[in-house]
Amino acid sequence: MIKKQLIMEKALELFAEQGFEATSVQQITERCGISKGAFYLSFKSKDELISALIDHFMMQFVSDIDYIVKKEGPTESLLYEFYYSTFDTFHKRSNFAKILIKEQMQSLNEELFLKMRDYDNKMEKSIQTMIERLYGEEIDDIKYDLILTIKALLNTYSQLFILFNIPSPDMELLCRSLVEKTNLLALNVSVPFITKDLYETLLRPLNEEISRDQLIELLHEKSVEIEEPVEKESLSLLAKNLEEPLYSTTIVKGLIENIRNHPHCKWVSYLLRQYYKI
Known part of the structure; x- marks a missing residue:
């Protein structure tokens, strides 16, 4: 096991037992x-x-959600897949999710707050993409209220399972219930509170978008880091395409798909999708 990975895994065990503050480097x-x-x-x-x-x-959580909401094809099950993926991720990684929720409630660490707010912004953009695909222009007036409502549903039910230790939640029932609630709100609410101007003020980016040169450097780093030949070659070709565009959108999508499921490439695949707007 890579030493850095070992440290992260053992530290996570200690943080789950004691919290961030009570755990020392010595431990x-x-x-x-x-x-x-x-x-x-x-x-x-x-x-x-x-x-x-x-x-x-x-990074893995946001990348997976972004992929689901932008995946081409029918949208009949999109909302269900979105909710299922979200809760499945939190359930499988409940130890860390529990630490994260508790620390955010208790911590005054500004860096932690800004980091989580940045990921929160990215999550909100993915939700916006999803509801625009699902409901179109018909809900433009309530779109921004709906984004925050979906986030509130996610946060409330995630905390319910994680903090109160509900055993073996019925994920299918939960997701079907939330799909129904979301559709009712989307199709029936007519008095929004959050306007576009207010929402965009709240959502202003905290971090600058990654530049082309930074993305090329990241691709090269990942190419050196991983050993799998398909992913390694795909990273190299994607870097070359950023340096000098050669490939069609279809080929670029295929190369990104080659790396998407590798645990060390999820974030770079997310960044590439944002860069190419695909």
Whole structure:
């Protein structure tokens, strides 16, 4: 196992038991069976480790949701797939999700707040894409209220399962129930509170979008990092295409699809989809 991955896994166990603040670097290194020096070769501090864990969880989560809402084809089951993927992710990674929710409630860490707000912005954009596909221009007046309502449903039910330890939730029933609620709101609400101007003020980006050069550098880094030949070659070709466009949109989509399911490539596939607007 890669040392950085080992540290993240063992730290996650300790954070689940004790929380971020109560866990020391010494405890993490003892759980890993490594020296403090080895820890600091991978992470400059405990805060950097926490940041890496949040990124690892949220990058995969946001990337998966974005892929679902933009996937070509019929939209009859889109809303159900969206809800199911969201709750399935939180259920499978309930230990970290539980830590994250509790820490956000208790923490005054501005960096953590800004990081989570940035991922929140990305999630809201994916929800907007989904409801525009599902309901079209008919709900333009209530679109922004609906985005926040869907987020509220996700947050409320996620916390219900994670914080109150409801055993083996019936995911199918939950998702069908939320699909029904969402459709009722989308098709019947006529008095919105959140206007477009207010929403766009709240949603203003906290981080600049990644540049072409930064994306090329990231692709090269990932190409060196992973060993699987298909993903490695696809990353290399995608980097070359950014440097000098050669391929059609169809080929680019295919190359992105080649890397999408690799755990270390989910985020770069998300960034590429944003860059190419696909």
